Amino acid sequence: LSTIQSAVKKKNRGKHDFKIYSNRKFQKWINYFTKKDRKRFNRFLARGYYYQEMMKTILEEEEFPHILFYLPLIESGFVTKAHSRAGAVGPWQFVKGTAKRYGLMVNSIVDERRDPILSTEAAARYLTDLYNVFNSWELAIAAYNCGEMRVLRAIMKGNSRNFWTLSKKRLLPRETRNYV
Numbered sequence: 001l002s003t004i005q006s007a008v009k010k011k012n013r014g015k016h017d018f019k020i021y022s023n024r025k026f027q028k029w030i031n032y033f034t035k036k037d038r039k040r041f042n043r044f045l046a047r048g049y050y051y052q053e054m055m056k057t058i059l060e061e062e063e064f065p066h067i068l069f070y071l072p073l074i075e076s077g078f079v080t081k082a083h084s085r086a087g088a089v090g091p092w093q094f095v096k097g098t099a100k101r102y103g104l105m106v107n108s109i110v111d112e113r114r115d116p117i118l119s120t121e122a123a124a125r126y127l128t129d130l131y132n133v134f135n136s137w138e139l140a141i142a143a144y145n146c147g148e149m150r151v152l153r154a155i156m157k158g159n160s161r162n163f164w165t166l167s168k169k170r171l172l173p174r175e176t177r178n179y180v
Contacts, residue, residue, distance in 0.1 A: 044077040089113040138163030
């Protein structure tokens with residue numbers, strides 16, 4: 001029974017579940033990255049190319065949408081030594097608590113959040129859990145950015161499990177709306 005449930009879950013989060021929406025905001029970001037910030041964007045893409053095969057292989061094993069490969073581009077520009085003001089580290093920008101929850105060692109000697117393979121495997125486990133909670137890639141990605149509880153509160157307040165509805169009502173942080 002658990003094998004069947006696992007197969008159904010994997011089938012339900014297949015590669016074609018993530019729909020790309022084209023709207024005014026989407027076009028604004030396309031213009032920004034192809035014109036105003038083109039050099040930096042190209043640098044990030046080039047750095048990502050180095051990790052592409054490895055990361056996509058890990059994500060494909062989970063049957064994730066291919067677009068999720070680009071989350072570290074947004075998170076860190078694929079920089080393994082990246083760190084944020086909030087204490088997030090590595091290409092997938094894990095905070096210490098989440099990193100430990102998903103099996104990464106973080107101490108004064110070792111920080112596996114910086115390891116591109118281990119952190120990608122941890123990100124895949126985390127994204128699996130987020131997708132299973134929200135049953136939506138848009139909401140899972142939003143939760144990856146701003147936290148599960150923030151998205152759950154938005155769902156409760158907005159009485160909707162639709163990312164676009166929550167965005168329109170501005171129940172999610174602007175950074176998260178732009179992130180997705």
